[in-house]
Amino acid sequence: xxxxxxxxxxxxxxxxxxxxxxxxxxxxxxxxxxxxxxxxxxxxxxxxxxxxxxxxxxxxxxxxxxxxxxxxxxxxxxxxxxxxxxxxxxxxxxxxxxxxxxxxxxxxxxxxxxxxxxxxxxxxxxxxxxxxxxxxxxxxxxxxxxxxxxxxxxxxxxxxxxxxxxxxxxxxxxxxxxxxxxxxxxxxxxxxxxxxxxxxxxxxxxxxxxxxxxxxxxxxxxxxxxxxxxxxxxxxxxxxxxxxxxxxxxxxxxxxxxxxxxxxxxxxxxxxxxxxxxxxxxxxxxxxxxxxxxxxxxxx
Amino acid sequence: xxxxxxxxxxxxxxxxxxxxxxxxxxxxxxxxxxxxxxxxxxxxxxxxxxxxxxxxxxxxxxxxxxxxxxxxxxxxxxxxxxxxxxxxxxxxxxxxxxxxxxxxxxxxxxxxxxxxxxxxxxxxxxxxxxxxxxxxxxxxxxxxxxxxxxxxxxxxxxxxxxxxxxxxxxxxxxxxxxxxxxxxxxxxxxxxxxxxxxxxxxxxxxxxxxxxxxxxxxxxxxxxxxxxxxxxxxxxxxxxxxxxxxxxxxxxxxxxxxxxxxxxxxxxxxxxxxxxxxxxxxxxxxxxxxxxxxxxxxx
Amino acid sequence: xxxxxxxxxxxxxxxxxxxxxxxxxxxxxxxxxxxxxxxxxxxxxxxxxxxxxxxxxxxxxxxxxxxxxxxxxxxxxxxxxxxxxxxxxxxxxxxxxxxxxxxxxxxxxxxxxxxxxxxxxxxxxxxxxxxxxxxxxxxxxxxxxxxxxxxxxxxxxxxxxxxxxxxxxxxxxxxxxxxxxxxxxxxxxxxxxxxxxxxxxxxxxxxxxxxxxxxxxxxxxxxxxxxxxxxxxxxxxxxxxxxxxxxxxxxxxxxxxxxxxxxxxxxxxxxxxxxxxxxxxxxxx
Numbered sequence: 001x002x003x004x005x006x007x008x009x010x011x012x013x014x015x016x017x018x019x020x021x022x023x024x025x026x027x028x029x030x031x032x033x034x035x036x037x038x039x040x041x042x043x044x045x046x047x048x049x050x051x052x053x054x055x056x057x058x059x060x061x062x063x064x065x066x067x068x069x070x071x072x073x074x075x076x077x078x079x080x081x082x083x084x085x086x087x088x089x090x091x092x093x094x095x096x097x098x099x100x101x102x103x104x105x106x107x108x109x110x111x112x113x114x115x116x117x118x119x120x121x122x123x124x125x126x127x128x129x130x131x132x133x134x135x136x137x138x139x140x141x142x143x144x145x146x147x148x149x150x151x152x153x154x155x156x157x158x159x160x161x162x163x164x165x166x167x168x169x170x171x172x173x174x175x176x177x178x179x180x181x182x183x184x185x186x187x188x189x190x191x192x193x194x195x196x197x198x199x200x201x202x203x204x205x206x207x208x209x210x211x212x213x214x215x216x217x218x219x220x221x222x223x224x225x226x227x228x229x230x231x232x233x234x235x236x237x238x239x240x241x242x243x244x245x246x247x248x249x250x251x252x253x254x255x256x257x258x259x260x261x262x263x264x265x266x267x268x269x270x271x272x273x274x275x276x277x278x279x280x281x282x283x284x285x286x287x288x289x290x291x292x293x294x295x296x297x298x299x300x
Numbered sequence: 301x302x303x304x305x306x307x308x309x310x311x312x313x314x315x316x317x318x319x320x321x322x323x324x325x326x327x328x329x330x331x332x333x334x335x336x337x338x339x340x341x342x343x344x345x346x347x348x349x350x351x352x353x354x355x356x357x358x359x360x361x362x363x364x365x366x367x368x369x370x371x372x373x374x375x376x377x378x379x380x381x382x383x384x385x386x387x388x389x390x391x392x393x394x395x396x397x398x399x400x401x402x403x404x405x406x407x408x409x410x411x412x413x414x415x416x417x418x419x420x421x422x423x424x425x426x427x428x429x430x431x432x433x434x435x436x437x438x439x440x441x442x443x444x445x446x447x448x449x450x451x452x453x454x455x456x457x458x459x460x461x462x463x464x465x466x467x468x469x470x471x472x473x474x475x476x477x478x479x480x481x482x483x484x485x486x487x488x489x490x491x492x493x494x495x496x497x498x499x500x501x502x503x504x505x506x507x508x509x510x511x512x513x514x515x516x517x518x519x520x521x522x523x524x525x526x527x528x529x530x531x532x533x534x535x536x537x538x539x540x541x542x543x544x545x546x547x548x549x550x551x552x553x554x555x556x557x558x559x560x561x562x563x564x565x566x567x568x569x570x571x572x573x574x575x576x577x578x579x580x581x582x583x584x585x586x587x588x589x590x591x592x593x594x595x596x597x598x599x
Numbered sequence: 600x601x602x603x604x605x606x607x608x609x610x611x612x613x614x615x616x617x618x619x620x621x622x623x624x625x626x627x628x629x630x631x632x633x634x635x636x637x638x639x640x641x642x643x644x645x646x647x648x649x650x651x652x653x654x655x656x657x658x659x660x661x662x663x664x665x666x667x668x669x670x671x672x673x674x675x676x677x678x679x680x681x682x683x684x685x686x687x688x689x690x691x692x693x694x695x696x697x698x699x700x701x702x703x704x705x706x707x708x709x710x711x712x713x714x715x716x717x718x719x720x721x722x723x724x725x726x727x728x729x730x731x732x733x734x735x736x737x738x739x740x741x742x743x744x745x746x747x748x749x750x751x752x753x754x755x756x757x758x759x760x761x762x763x764x765x766x767x768x769x770x771x772x773x774x775x776x777x778x779x780x781x782x783x784x785x786x787x788x789x790x791x792x793x794x795x796x797x798x799x800x801x802x803x804x805x806x807x808x809x810x811x812x813x814x815x816x817x818x819x820x821x822x823x824x825x826x827x828x829x830x831x832x833x834x835x836x837x838x839x840x841x842x843x844x845x846x847x848x849x850x851x852x853x854x855x856x857x858x859x860x861x862x863x864x865x866x867x868x869x870x871x872x873x874x875x876x877x878x879x880x881x882x883x884x
Binding site for chain 1: 320321323324327328330331332334335337338339341342344345348349352395396397398399400402403404407408417419420421422423424426427428429430431432433434435437438439442459462463466490491492516517519520521522523526527529550553554557558565568569572575576579583
């Protein structure tokens, strides 16, 4: 009987480990790279436009003279749309999650959950299309006949639908993490299902839900295609959702679609706005992670 | 001879109980309404798409190039571009994503460095896709001078979905019970042999499913590609992803959707249907892969 | 069926195949009886001592049982023989374990080769999610063998008393077998790499009584060709199936130590220590 013992060469093992380490390093390199690119290019911009003007200025006009680079209109528009989106997605998403987690039968859940997953998988450009073809006309036909083609409201609604599955699934995870014992204790005292949800489960899952909402807000702020198609490119400072506005992401798209030369001030502004966007979403993501780690109740 | 406590149960407490029951039912209704809203939205979206775009969807549409005349326009260059990008992204992400996940789960241990790497990955997962586009523009298109090519786009999109692939692959590896590792080690396997012969085969369904789903997501991305320079009016079919100008389906959809004319909205809808069909195909492939590879993998 | 066991020296450098040196021949004469020797072995996880000062010899080709109450370090001691505890970062072993005269607990020892020559069967059967054939062939394939696998698999399955039950369905998944069959599959898998020692960590605790008896009978047969060390909670099993018994218990410092080590019949009928007598009569543990 042949029986071969080949030396399992350890150099090969070390080479493999090296290769795997390189793969893992791609992650770090990407993060460092993104921060470096944004920082360097933004600094080039700030060499020509003072950061004070940028962060506190209330007029944004990058393409039409006289130029002005106050980012506040873009930020306000972004936040306005994000808030409208949250106003829709948070109540509906949490309710949906509660229903799926506590009320629904297996069969019903097996219908609704895939639908939410499909909603989550739809490309954002399709949501933008939906805003133009359905939402805006619907709004015009029913409650806002004066509505223009572009509006923050239309964009906000569509982004809300977009982030709804995210809130629903994260909230469901948070609810599922609440131990059975808490539920059973409440029911054993004769509480109805909704009372248990309101008084025991939601408070217990609060940190997870808060983290979910912040994550969804970050997502809404970073959303591009839906708002480009729905909200337009008018960088005005307003809190009227029926107006056409321009978000940070829409501005970035506008510049890259145009013929702006790569070393022009407008192009540099793209990086500055990009850096601001990155900083905002990064901060929100960190807060979300922090909430989960700090307030997670150690049930076990 | 009525029991006094039973009498108490029946008087005032019943009304409170009824009120609570009514509240319970009301809230259930509210939740159902919320669900209903979500489902109606999805239905509405599909109906609109099919109604608007269904008639434009024919062989001519699939095989022609875009044109200024909506009736003659087609998505062939965009479709080919999307296919190129899909394949390249899958090829790039597979080794790097799986490799990084293996390193994180099997080599990195539990110490500080490992935690830092994992936090870094989940942060990257939350970065907006347009920022990846900016990064790709600076590094791939300009820095490495790859130009506005499908290859640069594939590299950018690969980075975009890499965090998700790493996370899902790591989950798949974590799901393999430690007893499997022990069994392999006890037979005298080296660490890489344990990974290659015992872990990867067991985690393969989860890993592959995760990759296919992530690639499906990359296929639908528009914003990064606008940054990277996917051109909006391409009339020829790109054959060399490292050199030619190119376009992809989402860009084509965007381009047409931006036009005010109704006819363009119709072909935009038709293109969306093709994109959705492509994504359904990929999702279906993921489900099939998982089912096929999971046979005999019950723990 | 005679088995030629290749016995390359356990060294830190890579293997070059069996090499019989003069020193090995001399040493072989000297170490006829004991397969494993524990030389003042203590085990700890970080700062926690879990096994204290074990010094004993395990004879070749016999079944040695390791019994004692839960948590007294039996499994830890067993797993340190084939260096499975190396997988736990905080583990430390003081003293030395000798296998055929060589220090297998040394830092520079070839752990991979040790694990080939000292096999292990676990508490809960853990076959790979592969076919029965591929489960048994897993070990030989690791070593680079690609021919002659059919014969090797058949021989291993026969030795594990499983061949007749599975010979017609070798391509079926290993997980489709019953619990007792899966455990015998794991034994066949361990045998396929031609070990000299088989360690068993409570191999029957997850099995039904009939399968348990089957495996106990199997151990007796296997002992003719292998040295068996079995950790068991089941005292009757130790009394039935083993030649020697090591009794461990937990000391006041929460570390396990060996109370008594003697032929099985003596341990169960005329133990020297009171603790042993108490344990085997069920008064604690």
